[in-house]
Amino acid sequence: MFDLSINAFFMQLLTGLQMGSIYVLIALGLTLIFGTLGVVNFAHGALYLVAIYLAVSINDAMGFGMALVLVPTILFILGLAMERGLIQFFYNRPHTDQILVTFGLAIVIQELLKWVFGANNIPFAIPSWGNGIILMHEWFPFLEGFVVYPKWRMILVVVSIVTVSAVFALLHWTTFGLVIRAGMRDSEMLQFLGVNINRRFMIVFGLGSLIAGIAGVFGGPVTQVSPEVGMHLLVPSFLVVVIGGMGSLSGAVLAGILIGMAQSFTAYDINLSTIIIYLITVIVLLVRPRGLLGAKGVFE
Amino acid sequence: MSVLANNHQVQSFFSCRDLNAYYGESYVVQGVSFDIPEGEIVALLGRNGAGKSSTLRTIARANQPALTSGEIWLNGQAMHTMETYEAARNGIQLVCEDRRIIPGVTVEDNLTLAQIAEPIGWDKERVYSHFPRLAERRKQEASSLSGGEQQMLSVARALCRDVKLLLLDEPYEGLAPVIVQEIERMLQEVKKMGITTIIVEQNAVAALKLADHAIIIDTGEIVFTGTAQEVLDNQALREEYLAV
Ligand SMILES: Nc1ncnc2c1ncn2[C@@H]1O[C@H](COP(=O)(O)OP(=O)(O)OP(=O)(O)O)[C@@H](O)[C@H]1O
Ligand SMILES: [Mg+2]
Numbered sequence: 001m002f003d004l005s006i007n008a009f010f011m012q013l014l015t016g017l018q019m020g021s022i023y024v025l026i027a028l029g030l031t032l033i034f035g036t037l038g039v040v041n042f043a044h045g046a047l048y049l050v051a052i053y054l055a056v057s058i059n060d061a062m063g064f065g066m067a068l069v070l071v072p073t074i075l076f077i078l079g080l081a082m083e084r085g086l087i088q089f090f091y092n093r094p095h096t097d098q099i100l101v102t103f104g105l106a107i108v109i110q111e112l113l114k115w116v117f118g119a120n121n122i123p124f125a126i127p128s129w130g131n132g133i134i135l136m137h138e139w140f141p142f143l144e145g146f147v148v149y150p151k152w153r154m155i156l157v158v159v160s161i162v163t164v165s166a167v168f169a170l171l172h173w174t175t176f177g178l179v180i181r182a183g184m185r186d187s188e189m190l191q192f193l194g195v196n197i198n199r200r201f202m203i204v205f206g207l208g209s210l211i212a213g214i215a216g217v218f219g220g221p222v223t224q225v226s227p228e229v230g231m232h233l234l235v236p237s238f239l240v241v242v243i244g245g246m247g248s249l250s251g252a253v254l255a256g257i258l259i260g261m262a263q264s265f266t267a268y269d270i271n272l273s274t275i276i277i278y279l280i281t282v283i284v285l286l287v288r289p290r291g292l293l294g295a296k297g298v299f300e
Numbered sequence: 301m302s303v304l305a306n307n308h309q310v311q312s313f314f315s316c317r318d319l320n321a322y323y324g325e326s327y328v329v330q331g332v333s334f335d336i337p338e339g340e341i342v343a344l345l346g347r348n349g350a351g352k353s354s355t356l357r358t359i360a361r362a363n364q365p366a367l368t369s370g371e372i373w374l375n376g377q378a379m380h381t382m383e384t385y386e387a388a389r390n391g392i393q394l395v396c397e398d399r400r401i402i403p404g405v406t407v408e409d410n411l412t413l414a415q416i417a418e419p420i421g422w423d424k425e426r427v428y429s430h431f432p433r434l435a436e437r438r439k440q441e442a443s444s445l446s447g448g449e450q451q452m453l454s455v456a457r458a459l460c461r462d463v464k465l466l467l468l469d470e471p472y473e474g475l476a477p478v479i480v481q482e483i484e485r486m487l488q489e490v491k492k493m494g495i496t497t498i499i500v501e502q503n504a505v506a507a508l509k510l511a512d513h514a515i516i517i518d519t520g521e522i523v524f525t526g527t528a529q530e531v532l533d534n535q536a537l538r539e540e541y542l543a544v
Binding site: 178179182185186188189190 | 360362363383384385388389393394396400402403404405409412413414416417457461
């Protein structure tokens with residue numbers, strides 16, 4: 001049952017943070033793509049799936065360093081190709097069309113990967129520097145006795161924080177970011193000012209995909225590497241985007257942590273922990289249809 | 301010499317030929333043609349829903365309404381083959397009817413956004429010395445500006461580009477009379493700079509004060525072309541098409 005000790009509370013906090021980290025990384029790409037292009041990309045989970053399979057393969061063949069460099073790069077290019085080859089034809093179509101076509105694409109990718117790699121979980125060998133545990137009680141003296149946490153999971157949290165910060169810095173401190181933020185508000189006006197906004201939005205799609213690549217490299221060992229992982233993560237990540245507010249980056253971060261925490265703190269009851277995220281979604285949407293930090297007018 | 305004489309078609313600085321444009325099924329620009337010599341100001345007038353904004357948007361190469369046929373020439377360049385952003389890079393600047401200030405970013409950011417793509421026009425210092433009100437509010441969130449200030453910013457933003465044809469859609473709309481006077485003074489200055497301009501206005505008298513020529517459209521078609529003075533003098537014409 002519910003354990004009220006400080007140690008249990010602390011561990012659940014960490015687990016919530018770690019689960020939230022993956023949701024945030026995937027939701028970040030989803031919300032960026034929705035906010036700029038207005039496309040609901042249900043293939044985003046499949047991009048994560050591609051990333052973990054690429055990561056595990058490159059990691060085995062050439063080591064983790066190469067996986068870290070190559071996977072996000074390949075995913076960036078894959079994102080651009082996907083936008084040019086498919087998504088761009090659906091900009092002016094209803095969201096339902098977008099969902100259908102990207103969902104279909106997700107299934108195709110999933111089945112292809114299953115065909116190539118098989119349906120079973122593939123072990124992901126964590127590099128030696130990421131193995132082992134962290135002695136939490138040495139860092140946090142208020143903990144009682146001996147408290148440890150897997151080092152890799154902490155690394156995942158840190159990677160997520162760094163990635164989110166980098167995206168925020170890009171969007172808020174660079175001219176590219178200014179153009180993107182302005183384009184999210186009024187893309188036509190930017191074109192009237194001579195900006196080729198569609199090319200920049202294509203790059204954003206690539207970026208969203210690149211972030212799924214980073215998520216795959218660090219998340220693979222945690223979420224496991226099997227074909228259904230993409231869909232398993234897509235639903236919560238999509239709900240994170242909805243709860244946070246479609247197109248809102250800070251909303252995605254907030255909602256990602258919220259959902260991670262909610263699942264972690266209800267983990268003592270498997271049923272509750274499964275439905276909690278839908279429960280939160282329903283409540284948030286009833287009270288605030290645009291999501292926690294969503295822009296006024298979107299889905300309101 | 302003879303080759304030149306045969307092939308050189310005498311063309312105005314700005315010229316549009318038989319423009320036809322649609323919002324979906326609805327035919328909003330119906331065979332519009334006119335020319336503007338360099339440096340002139342034309343008032344484009346007409347009733348609500350006559351198709352004035354649609355005509356400006358068509359010339360600015362907006363995606364909607366969609367241009368289905370016709371030609372748009374500016375300074376010898378074919379604008380009708382261009383994308384929206386390319387038309388803007390080649391000198392067309394549309395100051396939209398609802399001003400379209402980008403919210404969520406500062407006044408200065410709005411100017412910066414006009415200076416992303418080459419070729420650019422005014423630098424920020426020049427904007428600020430011309431519009432001290434904008435200088436004072438440069439760090440302010442842009443949508444917090446008053447209506448008049450937003451209009452100023454909207455025009456200033458166009459001047460930050462290398463503008464060859466300025467399209468003004470209802471610059472006086474929704475502004476108090478004192479503010480209208482202020483914007484009028486600003487547009488008089490723009491006129492002195494010799495920028496070729498099309499101005500659309502409900503306030504026909506105000507537009508005609510600024511303009512050299514006038515065009516009146518009704519249900520997407522041109523029904524009158526003449527000098528600004530002719531419209532001011534012709535009460536019957538104004539009553540028929542402008543309801544003033
Ligand atoms: N986005 C749109 N979709 C469909 N039809 C439109 C759209 N915008 C305008 N129209 C229609 O096109 C016609 C011309 O409209 P337009 O805005 O060009 O008129 P206008 O002369 O600028 O009028 P106003 O003085 O009210 O601004 C009108 O019948 C209008 O209803
Ligand atoms: Mg109009």
